Amino acid sequence: TLATKDGEFDQSFILSYDAAITARLALNLIPDTSQITRIAADADQNNEVQMFDASLIAQYAVGLANSHSKIGDWAFAPENRHYVNLDSSYLYQDFNGTIVGDVDGNWQPGGYLPKSNVPKIYSYLQDQEKEVGDKVRIPFISEGDREILSFDINVSYDYKALRFIGFEQTDLSQKFQIFLNDTEPGKVIIGGFGVEPIVDSGEYLELVFEVIGNNNSSTQVELNSYRINAEDPQQGFATVVITSGQFRELPKEYALLNNFPNPFNPETSIKFQLPQQDHVVIKIFNMMGQEVRVLLDEDKAPGAYQIKWDGRDNWGNVAPSGNYVYRMKTKHFQDSRRMVFLK
Numbered sequence: 636t637l638a639t640k641d642g643e644f645d646q647s648f649i650l651s652y653d654a655a656i657t658a659r660l661a662l663n664l665i666p667d668t669s670q671i672t673r674i675a676a677d678a679d680q681n682n683e684v685q686m687f688d689a690s691l692i693a694q695y696a697v698g699l700a701n702s703h704s705k706i707g708d709w710a711f712a713p714e715n716r717h718y719v720n721l722d723s724s725y726l727y728q729d730f731n732g733t734i735v736g737d738v739d740g741n742w743q744p745g746g747y748l749p750k751s752n753v754p755k756i757y758s759y760l761q762d763q764e765k766e767v768g769d770k771v772r773i774p775f776i777s778e779g780d781r782e783i784l785s786f787d788i789n790v791s792y793d794y795k796a797l798r799f800i801g802f803e804q805t806d807l808s809q810k811f812q813i814f815l816n817d818t819e820p821g822k823v824i825i826g827g828f829g830v831e832p833i834v835d836s837g838e839y840l841e842l843v844f845e846v847i848g849n850n851n852s853s854t855q856v857e858l859n860s861y862r863i864n865a866e867d868p869q870q871g872f873a874t875v876v877i878t879s880g881q882f883r884e885l886p887k888e889y890a891l892l893n894n895f896p897n898p899f900n901p902e903t904s905i906k907f908q909l910p911q912q913d914h915v916v917i918k919i920f921n922m923m924g925q926e927v928r929v930l931l932d933e934d935k936a937p938g939a940y941q942i943k944w945d946g947r948d949n950w951g952n953v954a955p956s957g958n959y960v961y962r963m964k965t966k967h968f969q970d971s972r973r974m975v976f977l978k
Contacts, residue, residue: 636718638711638730646695649706651785651826652865653738654693654812658830660684660738670712675733675740680705689828690812692736696787697816697824706736739865757861757871761895764876764906771797771844771875773856774896776977777807779836781863785828788842789860794821796848796877797856807839836956837900837977850879885937886910889968894944894961898975901946905930905961908939913965919944920960927954930961946976953978 657676659665661684676684678691687703695706711730718725733740759776773790777783792799799817802825813827823842833839848854853876860868886908894903905917915935919928927948944961948954956978962971 636716638715638732640709640711640732646698646707648734648741649692649696649736650739650862650865651693651696651787651814651828652862653736654689654696654826655784655828655830655864656738657684657692658686658689658812658828661686661689662830664830671731671733672738672740674710674712675735676738677710678706678736679703680708680710680735692738693812693814693826693828695736696826697814699814699816704736708735709733710735741865755867755869757858757869759896759898760856760858760871760873761893761897762874762876763895764878765846766878767846767848767850769846770800771846771856772896773842773844773858773873774838775840775842775861776898777833777836777839779834779977782832782834783839783863784832785826785864786840787826787860787862788824788858790823790825790842791857791859792821792823792844793848793854796846796852796854797844797875798847799823800843800845803841803843805837805839805841807833807835807837813840836898838896838898846875846877848877850877852877886939889965889970891961891963891970891972893972894974898977899946900977902943903974903976904941904943906939906941907963909935909937909965911937911967913967916964917942918962918964920962921954922958922960927959946978 660668660676673684676688678688691701691704692706694701695704709732711732716728759774763771765771810831811827811829816824853874855872855874857872858870862868888910890908892906894905896903913935915931917931918926921927929949930942930944946954954976956976959974959976960971961974
Protein backbone atom coordinates (compact mmCIF):
# COMPACT_ATOMS: atom_id res chain seq x y z
CA THR A 636 0.00 0.00 0.00
CA LEU A 637 1.36 3.40 -1.00
CA ALA A 638 0.23 6.66 0.56
CA THR A 639 -0.68 9.52 -1.76
CA LYS A 640 -1.82 13.07 -1.11
CA ASP A 641 -2.88 15.91 -3.34
CA GLY A 642 -3.37 19.44 -2.13
CA GLU A 643 -2.25 23.03 -2.40
CA PHE A 644 0.89 24.12 -0.63
CA ASP A 645 1.91 27.75 -0.20
CA GLN A 646 5.62 28.52 -0.64
CA SER A 647 5.46 31.00 2.25
CA PHE A 648 5.35 28.09 4.71
CA ILE A 649 9.03 27.41 3.99
CA LEU A 650 11.22 29.86 5.91
CA SER A 651 14.91 30.30 6.59
CA TYR A 652 14.02 29.01 10.06
CA ASP A 653 13.46 25.58 8.47
CA ALA A 654 16.99 25.83 7.05
CA ALA A 655 18.36 26.67 10.50
CA ILE A 656 16.72 23.60 12.05
CA THR A 657 18.01 21.44 9.20
CA ALA A 658 21.57 22.69 9.69
CA ARG A 659 21.40 21.85 13.38
CA LEU A 660 20.02 18.41 12.56
CA ALA A 661 22.87 17.84 10.10
CA LEU A 662 25.35 18.54 12.91
CA ASN A 663 23.45 16.37 15.44
CA LEU A 664 22.74 19.38 17.64
CA ILE A 665 19.07 18.46 18.15
CA PRO A 666 18.62 15.16 20.02
CA ASP A 667 15.61 12.85 19.88
CA THR A 668 14.31 14.11 16.55
CA SER A 669 11.26 12.37 15.12
CA GLN A 670 11.50 10.43 11.88
CA ILE A 671 8.96 12.68 10.19
CA THR A 672 11.02 15.81 11.06
CA ARG A 673 14.14 14.29 9.51
CA ILE A 674 12.16 13.36 6.39
CA ALA A 675 10.98 16.97 6.08
CA ALA A 676 14.58 18.19 6.48
CA ASP A 677 15.88 15.87 3.74
CA ALA A 678 15.37 18.46 0.98
CA ASP A 679 16.93 16.37 -1.81
CA GLN A 680 15.37 13.12 -0.49
CA ASN A 681 18.63 11.14 -0.51
CA ASN A 682 17.84 9.65 2.93
CA GLU A 683 20.39 11.85 4.72
CA VAL A 684 20.10 15.24 6.42
CA GLN A 685 23.09 17.33 5.37
CA MET A 686 24.14 20.97 5.25
CA PHE A 687 23.30 20.84 1.55
CA ASP A 688 19.66 20.30 2.51
CA ALA A 689 19.77 23.45 4.66
CA SER A 690 21.15 25.35 1.67
CA LEU A 691 18.36 24.05 -0.59
CA ILE A 692 15.69 25.13 1.91
CA ALA A 693 17.25 28.59 2.32
CA GLN A 694 17.31 29.07 -1.45
CA TYR A 695 13.67 28.01 -1.72
CA ALA A 696 12.70 30.44 1.05
CA VAL A 697 13.88 33.42 -1.04
CA GLY A 698 12.41 32.08 -4.28
CA LEU A 699 15.52 30.60 -5.90
CA ALA A 700 15.13 27.31 -7.79
CA ASN A 701 17.50 24.34 -7.59
CA SER A 702 17.25 21.17 -9.67
CA HIS A 703 18.18 18.98 -6.67
CA SER A 704 15.31 20.27 -4.55
CA LYS A 705 12.30 18.14 -3.69
CA ILE A 706 10.85 20.86 -1.46
CA GLY A 707 7.08 21.11 -1.62
CA ASP A 708 6.62 17.40 -2.37
CA TRP A 709 4.76 15.09 -0.04
CA ALA A 710 6.75 12.47 1.88
CA PHE A 711 5.50 9.73 4.18
CA ALA A 712 6.63 7.52 7.02
CA PRO A 713 6.60 4.69 6.27
CA GLU A 714 6.96 4.96 2.50
CA ASN A 715 4.70 1.93 2.05
CA ARG A 716 3.07 -0.90 3.98
CA HIS A 717 3.02 -4.55 2.95
CA TYR A 718 0.16 -6.83 3.99
CA VAL A 719 0.53 -10.58 3.44
CA ASN A 720 -2.99 -11.31 4.56
CA LEU A 721 -5.75 -8.76 5.11
CA ASP A 722 -7.90 -9.21 8.17
CA SER A 723 -9.28 -7.10 10.99
CA SER A 724 -6.25 -7.46 13.28
CA TYR A 725 -4.26 -4.58 11.70
CA LEU A 726 -4.39 -1.52 13.98
CA TYR A 727 -2.65 1.89 13.89
CA GLN A 728 -1.58 1.44 10.30
CA ASP A 729 -1.80 5.12 9.31
CA PHE A 730 0.84 6.89 7.27
CA ASN A 731 2.48 10.02 8.69
CA GLY A 732 2.72 12.67 5.97
CA THR A 733 4.82 15.82 5.75
CA ILE A 734 5.81 18.45 3.22
CA VAL A 735 9.49 18.27 2.33
CA GLY A 736 11.11 21.46 3.61
CA ASP A 737 8.52 22.26 6.27
CA VAL A 738 10.84 21.18 9.07
CA ASP A 739 9.16 23.08 11.90
CA GLY A 740 5.76 21.70 10.85
CA ASN A 741 3.88 24.99 10.74
CA TRP A 742 1.73 23.85 7.79
CA GLN A 743 -1.59 22.20 8.47
CA PRO A 744 -4.48 21.08 6.25
CA GLY A 745 -6.62 24.08 5.49
CA GLY A 746 -3.93 26.71 5.83
CA TYR A 747 -1.72 28.38 8.37
CA LEU A 748 -1.60 27.63 12.04
CA PRO A 749 -3.43 30.33 14.00
CA LYS A 750 -1.55 33.62 13.98
CA SER A 751 -2.23 37.14 15.21
CA ASN A 752 -4.45 39.15 12.87
CA VAL A 753 -2.81 42.43 13.89
CA PRO A 754 0.43 43.05 11.97
CA LYS A 755 3.41 44.13 14.02
CA ILE A 756 5.12 47.38 13.05
CA TYR A 757 8.89 47.35 12.58
CA SER A 758 9.96 50.42 14.55
CA TYR A 759 13.46 50.87 13.12
CA LEU A 760 12.26 51.86 9.64
CA GLN A 761 12.33 55.66 9.59
CA ASP A 762 11.77 58.47 7.10
CA GLN A 763 14.93 59.92 5.58
CA GLU A 764 15.95 63.01 3.63
CA LYS A 765 18.57 62.33 0.95
CA GLU A 766 20.16 63.83 -2.13
CA VAL A 767 20.80 62.08 -5.44
CA GLY A 768 23.79 59.78 -4.99
CA ASP A 769 23.27 59.38 -1.23
CA LYS A 770 22.87 55.97 0.36
CA VAL A 771 19.65 54.84 2.01
CA ARG A 772 20.30 52.25 4.71
CA ILE A 773 17.62 50.01 6.18
CA PRO A 774 18.85 48.52 9.49
CA PHE A 775 17.80 45.24 11.08
CA ILE A 776 18.30 45.11 14.81
CA SER A 777 18.68 42.37 17.39
CA GLU A 778 17.18 43.59 20.65
CA GLY A 779 18.88 40.85 22.67
CA ASP A 780 15.57 39.53 24.00
CA ARG A 781 15.58 36.29 21.97
CA GLU A 782 17.87 33.92 20.12
CA ILE A 783 17.84 34.69 16.41
CA LEU A 784 18.46 31.56 14.36
CA SER A 785 17.07 32.99 11.12
CA PHE A 786 15.49 35.98 9.44
CA ASP A 787 13.37 36.50 6.31
CA ILE A 788 13.00 39.95 4.72
CA ASN A 789 10.76 41.00 1.82
CA VAL A 790 11.13 44.62 0.62
CA SER A 791 9.54 46.57 -2.26
CA TYR A 792 10.81 49.88 -3.66
CA ASP A 793 10.58 52.12 -6.73
CA TYR A 794 13.52 51.06 -8.88
CA LYS A 795 13.29 54.32 -10.82
CA ALA A 796 14.01 56.29 -7.64
CA LEU A 797 16.29 53.87 -5.77
CA ARG A 798 18.92 51.37 -6.87
CA PHE A 799 19.51 48.34 -4.69
CA ILE A 800 23.24 47.99 -3.97
CA GLY A 801 23.31 45.00 -1.63
CA PHE A 802 23.47 44.08 2.03
CA GLU A 803 26.10 44.56 4.70
CA GLN A 804 26.65 42.21 7.63
CA THR A 805 28.06 43.09 11.03
CA ASP A 806 30.02 40.96 13.46
CA LEU A 807 26.74 39.63 14.89
CA SER A 808 25.79 37.89 11.64
CA GLN A 809 29.21 36.97 10.21
CA LYS A 810 28.56 33.25 10.76
CA PHE A 811 25.15 33.34 9.06
CA GLN A 812 24.54 31.93 5.59
CA ILE A 813 22.60 34.58 3.64
CA PHE A 814 20.69 34.14 0.38
CA LEU A 815 19.47 37.00 -1.82
CA ASN A 816 16.91 37.17 -4.60
CA ASP A 817 16.81 40.55 -6.37
CA THR A 818 15.94 39.25 -9.85
CA GLU A 819 12.63 41.15 -9.97
CA PRO A 820 13.02 44.94 -10.35
CA GLY A 821 11.74 46.79 -7.32
CA LYS A 822 11.77 43.76 -5.02
CA VAL A 823 14.35 42.27 -2.66
CA ILE A 824 13.91 38.96 -0.84
CA ILE A 825 16.68 38.01 1.55
CA GLY A 826 16.95 35.25 4.12
CA GLY A 827 19.65 34.05 6.45
CA PHE A 828 20.25 31.33 9.00
CA GLY A 829 22.94 30.22 11.41
CA VAL A 830 23.80 27.17 13.46
CA GLU A 831 24.81 29.48 16.33
CA PRO A 832 22.09 32.03 17.13
CA ILE A 833 22.51 35.79 17.48
CA VAL A 834 22.02 36.53 21.19
CA ASP A 835 23.56 39.98 21.65
CA SER A 836 21.80 43.26 20.95
CA GLY A 837 22.77 45.49 18.05
CA GLU A 838 22.51 45.87 14.30
CA TYR A 839 23.21 42.65 12.44
CA LEU A 840 22.29 43.57 8.85
CA GLU A 841 21.72 46.57 6.59
CA LEU A 842 20.07 46.79 3.19
CA VAL A 843 21.72 49.53 1.14
CA PHE A 844 20.13 51.55 -1.68
CA GLU A 845 21.39 54.48 -3.75
CA VAL A 846 19.17 57.46 -4.53
CA ILE A 847 18.80 57.88 -8.31
CA GLY A 848 15.44 59.69 -8.52
CA ASN A 849 14.58 63.29 -9.27
CA ASN A 850 15.23 66.22 -6.96
CA ASN A 851 12.29 67.57 -4.97
CA SER A 852 10.42 64.27 -5.10
CA SER A 853 9.76 61.44 -2.67
CA THR A 854 9.58 57.66 -2.74
CA GLN A 855 8.88 54.83 -0.32
CA VAL A 856 10.60 51.69 0.81
CA GLU A 857 8.01 49.13 1.95
CA LEU A 858 8.86 46.31 4.31
CA ASN A 859 6.26 43.78 3.20
CA SER A 860 7.38 41.16 5.70
CA TYR A 861 10.16 40.74 8.24
CA ARG A 862 10.23 37.52 10.24
CA ILE A 863 12.61 36.48 12.98
CA ASN A 864 12.69 32.69 13.27
CA ALA A 865 9.07 31.58 12.69
CA GLU A 866 7.47 34.48 14.56
CA ASP A 867 4.64 36.63 13.23
CA PRO A 868 5.80 38.97 10.46
CA GLN A 869 6.53 42.64 11.05
CA GLN A 870 5.73 45.33 8.49
CA GLY A 871 6.46 49.00 7.87
CA PHE A 872 7.47 51.64 5.39
CA ALA A 873 9.78 54.66 5.18
CA THR A 874 9.48 57.75 3.01
CA VAL A 875 12.65 58.98 1.34
CA VAL A 876 12.49 62.68 0.44
CA ILE A 877 14.92 63.51 -2.38
CA THR A 878 16.19 67.07 -2.04
CA SER A 879 18.62 69.32 -3.86
CA GLY A 880 21.35 70.60 -1.59
CA GLN A 881 21.96 73.67 -3.75
CA PHE A 882 18.44 75.09 -3.73
CA ARG A 883 17.07 73.91 -0.42
CA GLU A 884 14.74 76.41 1.23
CA LEU A 885 15.65 77.79 4.64
CA PRO A 886 13.68 76.27 7.52
CA LYS A 887 10.68 78.23 8.70
CA GLU A 888 10.86 77.02 12.30
CA TYR A 889 13.17 75.49 14.89
CA ALA A 890 13.26 71.70 15.04
CA LEU A 891 15.20 68.87 16.64
CA LEU A 892 14.61 65.63 14.71
CA ASN A 893 14.84 61.95 15.62
CA ASN A 894 18.33 60.51 15.46
CA PHE A 895 19.10 57.79 12.92
CA PRO A 896 19.77 54.95 13.32
CA ASN A 897 18.13 54.34 16.66
CA PRO A 898 19.16 52.10 18.40
CA PHE A 899 22.67 52.61 17.09
CA ASN A 900 26.20 51.25 17.13
CA PRO A 901 28.80 52.66 16.65
CA GLU A 902 27.40 56.12 15.75
CA THR A 903 24.18 57.99 15.08
CA SER A 904 23.20 61.20 13.28
CA ILE A 905 21.19 64.02 14.88
CA LYS A 906 19.51 66.58 12.61
CA PHE A 907 18.29 70.02 13.60
CA GLN A 908 17.20 73.20 11.85
CA LEU A 909 17.26 76.93 12.53
CA PRO A 910 15.07 79.60 10.94
CA GLN A 911 17.50 82.35 11.99
CA GLN A 912 21.04 82.77 13.26
CA ASP A 913 21.36 81.56 16.81
CA HIS A 914 23.76 80.08 19.35
CA VAL A 915 23.19 76.33 19.51
CA VAL A 916 24.13 73.96 22.32
CA ILE A 917 23.54 70.22 21.89
CA LYS A 918 24.40 67.91 24.78
CA ILE A 919 24.02 64.21 25.58
CA PHE A 920 22.77 63.17 29.03
CA ASN A 921 22.38 59.78 30.69
CA MET A 922 19.12 58.78 32.37
CA MET A 923 20.44 60.13 35.70
CA GLY A 924 20.58 63.60 34.15
CA GLN A 925 24.39 63.64 34.10
CA GLU A 926 26.14 65.29 31.17
CA VAL A 927 27.93 62.76 28.96
CA ARG A 928 29.01 64.75 25.91
CA VAL A 929 28.86 68.28 24.51
CA LEU A 930 28.34 67.80 20.78
CA LEU A 931 27.93 71.45 19.79
CA ASP A 932 28.34 74.86 21.41
CA GLU A 933 28.60 77.61 18.79
CA ASP A 934 26.79 80.18 16.67
CA LYS A 935 25.04 78.83 13.56
CA ALA A 936 23.53 80.52 10.51
CA PRO A 937 19.95 79.65 9.54
CA GLY A 938 19.69 76.28 7.81
CA ALA A 939 19.40 72.51 8.28
CA TYR A 940 22.28 70.68 9.99
CA GLN A 941 23.41 67.21 10.93
CA ILE A 942 25.79 66.22 13.69
CA LYS A 943 27.04 62.76 14.70
CA TRP A 944 27.61 61.13 18.07
CA ASP A 945 30.08 58.26 18.19
CA GLY A 946 28.98 56.95 21.58
CA ARG A 947 31.92 58.52 23.44
CA ASP A 948 31.89 60.89 26.40
CA ASN A 949 33.72 64.20 26.83
CA TRP A 950 36.93 62.33 27.75
CA GLY A 951 36.91 59.99 24.76
CA ASN A 952 35.65 56.93 26.64
CA VAL A 953 32.97 54.72 25.10
CA ALA A 954 29.72 55.22 27.02
CA PRO A 955 27.85 52.24 28.48
CA SER A 956 24.97 50.69 26.56
CA GLY A 957 21.60 52.12 27.45
CA ASN A 958 19.13 54.98 27.04
CA TYR A 959 20.31 58.55 26.57
CA VAL A 960 18.73 61.96 26.06
CA TYR A 961 20.02 64.53 23.59
CA ARG A 962 19.01 68.15 24.18
CA MET A 963 19.16 71.16 21.87
CA LYS A 964 19.07 74.62 23.44
CA THR A 965 19.18 78.07 21.78
CA LYS A 966 18.13 81.56 22.86
CA HIS A 967 14.67 80.94 21.41
CA PHE A 968 14.17 77.16 21.45
CA GLN A 969 14.71 74.05 23.53
CA ASP A 970 13.82 70.39 22.89
CA SER A 971 14.97 66.90 23.93
CA ARG A 972 14.67 63.41 22.50
CA ARG A 973 15.65 59.90 23.57
CA MET A 974 17.93 57.37 21.90
CA VAL A 975 19.40 53.92 22.60
CA PHE A 976 23.10 53.07 22.40
CA LEU A 977 23.84 49.35 21.89
CA LYS A 978 27.21 47.59 22.10
